[in-house]
Every structure is written in structure tokens, then in C-alpha cells.
Amino acid sequence: SETDKGVYPYYMLKEIDEQVIVAHTLSQHYFDDEANIQNIDASIIEAIQSSDRLYIVAAGTSYHAGLVGKRYFEQWTGIPTEVHISSEFAYDQPLLSQKPFFIFLSQSGETADSREVLDNVVKQGYPSLTIANVMNSTLTREADFALPLLAGPEIAVASTKAYTAQIIVEAILAHAVGQSGLDLKNELAKVAVEMQVIIDQKESFKDIAEQALQNRRSAFYIGRGLDAAVAVEAALKLKEISYVQTEGFAAGELKHGTISLIEENTPVLALLTQSKTAGLVRGEIAQVAARGANTIVIASKSLVKTGDAYIIPDVNELLMPLLAVIPAQLIAYYATLDRHLDVDRPRNLAKSVTVQ
Numbered sequence: 001s002e003t004d005k006g007v008y009p010y011y012m013l014k015e016i017d018e019q020v021i022v023a024h025t026l027s028q029h030y031f032d033d034e035a036n037i038q039n040i041d042a043s044i045i046e047a048i049q050s051s052d053r054l055y056i057v058a059a060g061t062s063y064h065a066g067l068v069g070k071r072y073f074e075q076w077t078g079i080p081t082e083v084h085i086s087s088e089f090a091y092d093q094p095l096l097s098q099k100p101f102f103i104f105l106s107q108s109g110e111t112a113d114s115r116e117v118l119d120n121v122v123k124q125g126y127p128s129l130t131i132a133n134v135m136n137s138t139l140t141r142e143a144d145f146a147l148p149l150l151a152g153p154e155i156a157v158a159s160t161k162a163y164t165a166q167i168i169v170e171a172i173l174a175h176a177v178g179q180s181g182l183d184l185k186n187e188l189a190k191v192a193v194e195m196q197v198i199i200d201q202k203e204s205f206k207d208i209a210e211q212a213l214q215n216r217r218s219a220f221y222i223g224r225g226l227d228a229a230v231a232v233e234a235a236l237k238l239k240e241i242s243y244v245q246t247e248g249f250a251a252g253e254l255k256h257g258t259i260s261l262i263e264e265n266t267p268v269l270a271l272l273t274q275s276k277t278a279g280l281v282r283g284e285i286a287q288v289a290a291r292g293a294n295t296i297v298i299a300s301k302s303l304v305k306t307g308d309a310y311i312i313p314d315v316n317e318l319l320m321p322l323l324a325v326i327p328a329q330l331i332a333y334y335a336t337l338d339r340h341l342d343v344d345r346p347r348n349l350a351k352s353v354t355v356q
């Protein structure tokens with residue numbers, strides 16, 4: 001059945017693999033044969049078009065998917081977009097624009113902090129949309145609109161396919177509301193093909209994980225722009241299941257503090273998929289390497305240099321997060337296996353946090 005591990009030792013690995021099929025499923029659901037949008041109500045598109053600012057609200061990995069989605073909404077719809085952590089927003093509501101529109105992102109649809117925000121938003125009379133994996137959940141029922149992630153049940157505590165599904169649905173929605181200038185259906189088909197290419201090379205991440213992270217207590221993920229957004233998710237994946245204390249952040253911030261933590265062999269994993277800032281990130285990689293860091297560069301094909309640890313196939317740069325996160329998911333998985341820990345059930349964590 002759908003919730004069977006089948007041949008997989010852990011749900012997480014199964015769910016990483018399933019990202020390819022989820023990408024296809026979403027494409028089939030949201031595009032017709034002519035690459036026109038379907039299954040997004042005109043009323044959703046109109047409500048977003050008539051708002052002056054979008055507020056994406058979420059927790060955990062879903063929040064990280066919001067950081068990526070912000071770029072699509074701003075670039076393709078021209079509507080300023082803020083991304084907020086639900087546990088913050090719920091108890092310290094920031095100043096809102098005249099015509100806000102709320103987008104809740106959630107795998108479970110039951111996260112208590114996000115529910116609290118939605119309650120407040122409904123009371124204030126603002127329009128809302130929930131994008132969730134579990135339809136008929138509290139967040140989908142109580143928002144004005146809902147769109148499905150169609151990722152199938154996600155069992156592993158560490159979220160993988162819900163993250164990429166959220167990014168895809170955000171891209172499709174932003175494209176539907178505005179103008180991406182892309183044949184998005186075709187671009188997402190390429191993403192699915194290249195996801196499979198990365199997944200077929202999973203063994204290389206076993207080597208990277210073991211070589212870089214064995215016996216290490218801390219690690220860093222760095223990147224700029226969309227890679228900075230992926231870096232925080234990459235760090236969360238690694239820390240939450242392997243217990244290697246990992247920070248992910250904007251590479252330019254290294255010099256403002258974190259670089260003092262670099263010692264001989266400190267693992268610094270750099271994501272390098274954005275051409276605008278690639279030169280700057282190369283500089284930052286050199287700076288940490290000069291201080292003894294073990295630098296592991298995960299670069300897109302068009303930006304790769306000899307010595308980089310892994311080459312990510314090229315797709316449209318805005319969609320690179322969908323590929324760049326997969327090495328990070330696999331590195332987290334193998335680092336955790338290497339430590340003989342339960343990949344699917346890290347200590348102290350729950351799949352869905354229904355308490356505030």
C-alpha cells in the first residue's frame with residue numbers, strides 16, 4: 001500500500017525517491033495538455049491579484065519552502081511577499097498592508113501555531129489560502145481556499161517530498177497569477193528528469209556524508225539568494241536526524257561572525273546554483289578553506305569547477321532549489337545511517353505539532 005515501506009529500509013529514502021513522481025502528479029493536476037493552468041479556481045487568482053501584499057505563514061520545513069516561494073510570487077506577480085514563522089506571527093502580529101492575502105503552507109494541515117494565525121486572520125476578515133498535503137485538515141477547511149500538494153502520505157518525521165511539492169505548487173500558483181515568461185509545465189518536466197538523475201546517483205552522497213561528517217559535531221551550509229533559502233532547509237535536515245549541529249545561512253554573513261567557528265576540518269557545505277552570486281560564494285568558500293574548513297561544494301553544471309564534490313544538472317535557475325535540496329536530503333540520510341540512528345524517528349520530534 002501507499003504507506004508501506006516496500007523495499008526501502010526507511011520511509012525517508014522512499015519519500016526522497018517519490019519526489020520525481022510527485023512532480024509529475026502535480027504537473028498533471030495543475031496543467032492541461034496545452035500547458036494552461038487547471039484546477040486553480042479563478043476566484044483564488046482574482047483574490048491574489050487584488051491584494052497588495054502576500055503573507056506566507058508556516059512552520060519548520062514548510063516555512064523554508066515559503067522562503068523559496070517568495071521569489072516566485074515577487075518576480076512573477078509583482079506583489080511584495082513576506083514569509084513568516086507561524087509561532088512568531090501568532091503572538092506578535094506585524095503591521096499589515098491595506099489588502100493582505102494569506103497563504104498557509106503545511107504538510108499536515110494541523111500545526112497548532114499555523115492554526116492560531118489562521119484563526120486570527122479569519123477574525124480580522126482577511127482572505128486566505130492553505131496549500132497542504134492533507135486535504136480536509138483544519139487548515140484547509142478553515143481557510144477560504146485550499147490547494148493540494150498531492151505528495152501522498154509523508155511518514156518520516158524529516159519532511160522531504162512535502163517541501164519540493166510546496167515549492168512546485170507555489171511556482172505554479174505564482175505563474176497562474178502573474179507572468180513567469182516560462183513554459184513552466186515543460187520546465188517542471190525537466191526538473192523531474194534531473195531529480196531522477198540525482199536520485200540515481202545516491203551512493204555518491206553516502207561517500208560525501210561519511211567523508212565529511214563522520215565524527216563531526218558541527219557543520220555549516222552556505223549559499224546566496226535561493227541557495228541561502230535552501231541552505232537553511234539543508235541544515236535542518238542534517239541536524240534534526242543526525243544530531244550534527246548544523247547552521248545554514250547566507251554566505252555573506254560568514255564574515256560577520258560564523259567564520260570564527262571554522263577550525264581544521266569543519267565541514268562547510270556550499271550550494272552554488274545562482275549565477276549572479278556564484279563569484280561571491282566562490283570567494284567565501286576560499287576564505288573558509290584558508291582557515292582549514294573541509295569545503296564540500298555542490299554546484300550546478302554551468303557553475304562547476306574542478307574539485308567540486310557534486311554537480312547538479314542545470315534547469316532554470318529559479319527552479320534549482322528543487323534539485324539542490326536533494327543532495328542535502330541524501331547527505332542527511334546517509335550521515336544518520338552512518339551513526340546508526342533511526343532515520344525516520346529522531347528523538348524529541350513529532351511529525352505534526354498540534355500543541356502551541
Ligand code: G6P
Pocket residue numbers: 059060061062105106107108109110111114157158159349350351352353
Ligand atoms: C513538525 C515536523 C516538520 C514540519 C513542521 C511543520 O515540526 O516535524 O517536518 O516541517 O512540523 O509541519 P506542517 O505539517 O505544518 O508542514
